[in-house]
Amino acid sequence: MKTNALSADTLPTDTAELQKLLLAERTRREQAEAEMARLHAQSRIPMLNPNPILRLDALGKLLFANNSAEGLAQELRTSGPSRVRPQLVHAATQALRTGEVAHSEVVANGQYFLLYAVPLVEEQTALLYLTDVTAQRxxxxxxxxxxxxxxxxxxxxxxxxxxxxxxxxxxxxxxxxxxxxxxxxxxxxxxxxxxxxxxxxxxxxxxxxxxxxxxxxxxxxxxxxxxxxxxxxxxxxxxxxxxxxxxxxxxxxxxxxxxxxxxxxxxxxxxxxxxxxEAEIKAQQTFTNLVLDLNPNLIWVRDAQGRTVFENGEMKAQRRHIAELAGATSMEAAMNKDEIQVAVEADQKVLRTGQPLTTQMSMRLADGTLRWYQTVRCPLVLADGTTQVLGVSTDITALKQAQHAAEAAATARENFLANMSHEIRTPLNGVLGMTSLLAKTGLNEQQFNYAAIIQHSGRHLLNVVNDVLDMAKITSGKLELEQSAFNLCDSMGNAGQPLVLQAQEKGIRVVGTLLRDSCPHPWVLGDSYRLNQVLINLLSNAIKFTPVGGTITVGGYFVSETADTLTTEFRVTDTGIGIAPDKLDTIFQEFTQAYADTTRQFGGTGLGLSISRALVQQMGGRLMVHSELGKGSSFSFITTLPKASAEARAAALAPLAPVQSAAVRGARVLLVEDNAVNREVAQLLLEGHGVVVDEAASGTEALEQFELHRYDVVLMDIQMPGMNGLEATARIRAHTDPTKAGTPILALTANAFRADAEKYAAAGMNDTLPKPFDEAELLRKLASLMAGGSGPLLEKTTAAESASSPEPASTPSAPPAAPAPPVPRPAPAHIPLYNLALLHETAHGSVAFMNRILTSFHTNTPASVAELRTALAAADWPTAAAVAHRLRPSLRLLGAARVAPHLETLESAGATDAERQTATEGFIEGLTALLEGLPERVMA
CATH class of the missing domain: 3.30.450.20 (PAS domain)
Structure with missing residues (x-):
């Protein structure tokens, strides 16, 4: 407002004019005073504003602060460290630099403010308006x-x-x-x-x-x-x-x-x-509908003091239900104290470890109902760092009942199969044995035909029982796979070689492709026996369904590899009768063959392909078939196996390090072996290294010797008449003297596979030694046991298999579907009757040692031949297999290679009765020839 001052020079001379000027001046003064009063009143508005208002110049100097901004003003006036001052100064200078209103958010003294910076460019100042939004934030x-x-x-x-x-x-x-x-x-x-x-x-x-x-x-x-x-x-x-x-x-x-x-x-x-x-279905449907109406999960959260901080609706409903049934005021009052304690301990474990925990707990309600709950507890870390327990409980009562029903059904099925096996096989053995004896009597042609029909029917029924038991073992999940290093190409080639000879004898041409042609390093970890079993089954079927003059193609092919795995394909193709397209899906079903007359024409039970498919699936592969009716079939399977490391290959190939005689010299061992030749061999080997050997021919005799003396190691045979090695071991482990009860026991067996090793370990044996006795291996295991090391039984078993079995890949213990009985083949003329090289090596050139072995063989083997003849007459194949098992070490020591195929057939669990009969006859003939041609003594 401008003020015009009156001077003497400007004063009018006229009185009226002067009065008029004075009145105008008074009016202007009153207006100025009113304006000043209005401005003064307005100036109080920002001062009394509850939100802070600040005015800063371009350098950030505080020019004005209302009462609410006093705390912020102090931050601006001080020169010490401040988190708020830089934000306010930056907001003011930023608004002046851009010339636009800027807004941001600041935190001061625990309060949140929404800041608007309004630039006054002409005055080079900025007004800062702050709104307290703490409650909102x-x-x-x-x-x-x-x-x-x-x-x-x-x-x-x-x-x-x-x-x-x-x-x-x-x-x-x-x-x-x-x-x-x-x-x-x-x-x-x-x-x-x-x-x-x-x-x-x-x-x-x-x-x-x-x-x-x-x-x-x-x-x-x-x-x-x-x-x-x-x-x-x-x-x-x-x-x-x-x-x-x-x-x-x-x-x-x-x-x-x-x-x-x-x-x-x-x-x-x-x-x-x-x-x-139908009643159960209806009841189950009613239960299911009830479950659908409610959320089946109980969800809750409890803090570290056990207080419930969250529950879902189903948990609340369950709490009310449990309390109402018991007539209690709360669920906790209705629960058993032990049940509450288990829940509290589970919560505390989650809080203590910080790890999820899954538990199962049963709860008995007041009406007698037993409920099962599976609860998953997880640590729930909140924003403030505290940890609570999140729980999700699922009612698994129905699942438990189903599990118990399934377990009961499985047990009933196993018991039924075991009982039926015993009840069928026992009379069948009698029928077959008596029929065999009947056939040797003076029968006319019609009577002989009747007897032959009885034998054929009985053997067929026995094969069916064996196949059913094998399939039951697979479907019950009791089939376990080995994990040992082996050469895939060599293993499969060795497995197929005997069947190739069989095909050639039938007049079938066999063409092969070796895996090593496309894969130079096929060393893998897996179960070579089960892979061989699949290949043998496919080859057997190809031979069975391919006519004379046909062709079978067998091949192994490289598919792919990674740094750790090898993928290969094996394929068997034939020019046989083929399979119709509508039958391809049924041939893999149990007891199902492509055509109704297949069994009558070619034999078999219809389980071979089912077993093979199950084995391939368990190894992570798939068995596939392509076939055209009248033109042949092609079966193939692809497997991916882990590669064997260099160490595993070296362990499988490298010979074991020698053991010095000093490590076992002076030790006293108990040799329990029912075969006199085996006892003789072991005794001579051990005595040559300064070991004192006591002999026992049975488990009962072994226990008598064990009571009389203390032994450093017991060498225990497994299969013995009367008390076997497992029973004798159990008696030793139960001895009242703890020192004697802990005597190391070394199992002696010709079947040192993983399943047997697990059984021996469970019986209390420390290690396994395969027969025939290898001197270095025998000394090494004795030294290890005497030094206090039990050794990894299963790992050593794997090594023993590859080291001692002459043809591990070609002698599966349970071949699949049985082919037609093979025609007995005479031993090739170039194979010698015996070879004493291994005996000479074992004896270290000792003529006395060799003569004792030869004498023992000539003394004890005739009784075994007589036992075989009796078993043959009665069709008692288990006894024939036991004799073969007992003689195997001695025959290998003598190099009797001509009888080796008969041994394999007799000890094979999957051989047919016709094959066993042929093998027993050949075995008797071979042993007789060996006794006639083998010298009783050798000269120095």
Whole structure:
């Protein structure tokens, strides 16, 4: 406002004019005073504003601060360290530099402020307006923590949880539904139709989801249904229990739909197993409908003091139910104290270890009902660093009942098979034996034909029983696979060689492709015997169904490899009768063959391919077939096996290090062996190294010797008449003298495979020594046991198999489907009757040692020949196999290679009766020739 001062020079001379001027001056003064009063009143507005107001110049100097900004003004006036001052000065200078209003958020003294910087460019100052939003930010933080809390629960919930927008697009997907974070994020904004298309799910699932979504929105209520998805392998279906829960806003508009999915595949499978009658089906359906009406999971959160901080609706309903049944005021009052203590200890373990914990607990309700719950507890770390326990309990009562029913059914089946095996095989042996004796009497042609029919039928029935038992062993999950190093090419080649000779004898041409042609280093870890069993079965079938003049092609082919695995394919192709297309799916079924007359024409039980397929699947592969009727068939399987390390190959190939005699000299051992030749060999070997040897021919005699003396090691044979080696070992381990009870025991056996080794270890034996006795191996194991080392029984067994078995790959103990009985072949003329090289090496040139062995063989073998003749007459093949097993070490020591094939057949569990009969006859003939040609003494 301008003020015009009156001077003497300007004063008017006229009195009226002067009065007029004075009045105007008074009016202006009054207006100025009013304006000043108004401005003064307005100046109090920013001072009394509850929000801070500051004015800073371009250099950040404080020019003005209202009363509410006094705390901030002090920050600006001080020169010490401050977190607020730089933010305020930066906001002011930034607004002056840009000439625009800027806003940001600052935190000062625990308060949150929304800051607006208004530039006054002409005056080079800036006004800072701060609004206190502390309450709003604290509320937002509380909401955020609450949201994180529920999202943490959803993240740990073992069920699929998703949220759909009104257009049925995903807004949220929990980790259980999609564990991969990138894929989970990629699903946001997509529809279920997009997701189903990516998984290859049927369109019917998409259409049904759409209908259920519309029904939930239309009814404004939760809807539930069950879905069936095809499994990853195309065979096993996956079952899902699904829920749609629509969520509407206060204005009645649909905001989102909560989707919940529970995997009930295991429950469906359990229901299928225990479903026995219509009444049970109806009861199970009623139970299922009840489960569908409620969330089957009990979800809760407890703090470190055991206080419940969260429960879902089902948990609350369960709590009320348990309390009402017991007439108690709370669930805890109705529970057993031991049950509560178990739950408390489980919570404390999770809090102490920080690791998830899965437990199963039963609860007896007041009405006598026993409920089983499986609970998954996880540590739940909150934003403030405290840890609570998140628990998800699932009612598994039905699953437990199904498990018990399945276990009872499996036990009943095993008992039934064992009883039927005994009840069928025992009279069959009598029938076959008596029929064999009857055939040797004076029968006319018709009577002889009748006897032959009885024998053929009985042997066929016995083969059926054997195959059924083998298949039962596979389907019951009791088949275990070896994991040892072997050369895949050599192993499969050795396995197929005997069948190649059989095919050539039938007049079939065999063409082969060796694996080493495409894979120069086929060393792997696995079960060579089971792989050989599959190949032998495929070759046997090819020979069986290929006519004379046909061709069989056998090949091993390299497929691929990685740094750790080798993938190979083995294929057997024939020019036989072939299989019709509509029969290809049935040939792998148990007791099923392609044609009804196959058994009559070619024999077999229809289990060979089933067993082979099961073996290949257990090894992670697949058995495939391609065939054309009248033109032949091609069977192949691909397996991926771990590569054998250089150390494993070296261990399988390298000879064991020698053991000095000093390590065992002076030791006293008890040799328990029913075969006199084997006792003689072991005694001579050990005595040559200064070992004192006491002999026992049976388990009973061994126990008598054991009571009289103390031994450093016991060499225990397994198969002995009367008390066998396992029974004798159990008696020794139960001795009252702890020192004697702990005497090391070395198992002596010609069948040192893994299953046997596990049985021997369970009986208390320390290690296994395969027969015939290898001097270096015998001394090494004795030295190890005397030094206090029991040795890894199973690992040593694997080495023993490869070191001692003359043809491990070609002598499977349980070959699959039996081919037609082979025609007995005379021993090739170039194979000598005996070879004493190994005996000479074992005796270290000692003529006395060799003569004692030869004398013992001539003395004891005639009794074994007589025993074989008796077994042959009675068709007592177990006895013939036992004699072969007993003589095997002696025959190998003498180099009697001509009788080796007969030994393999007699000791093979899968050989037919016709094969055993032929082998027994050949074995008797070979032993007789050996006794006639083998010298009783050798000259120096």
């Amino acid at each position: 604290l509320a937002e933080q509380e909401n955020r923590e609450q949201r994180e809390f529920y999202e943490t629960i959803l993240a740990h919930l073992p069920a699929v949880v998703t949220v759909l927008d009104p257009d049925q697009h995903y807004r949220y997907v929990n980790p259980y539904a999609e564990p991969d974070p990138a894929r989970r994020q990629a699903r946001i904004g997509l529809s279920f139709a997009n997701h189903a298309h990516g998984l290859g799910l049927p369109e019917a699932l998409v259409a049904r989801r759409h209908r259920m979504f519309e029904r939930a929105v239309r009814s404004r209520e939760m809807v539930s249904w069950e879905e069936r998805w095809p499994g990853p392998d195309g065979r096993i279906n996956l079952y899902w229990l699904c829920f749609y829960q629509p969520i509407f806003g206060a204005d009645g508009v649909l905001r989102e739909v909560l989707c919940y999915g529970l995997d009930i595949t295991i429950r469906r499978q359990a229901e299928a197993r225990i479903r026995q009658s």
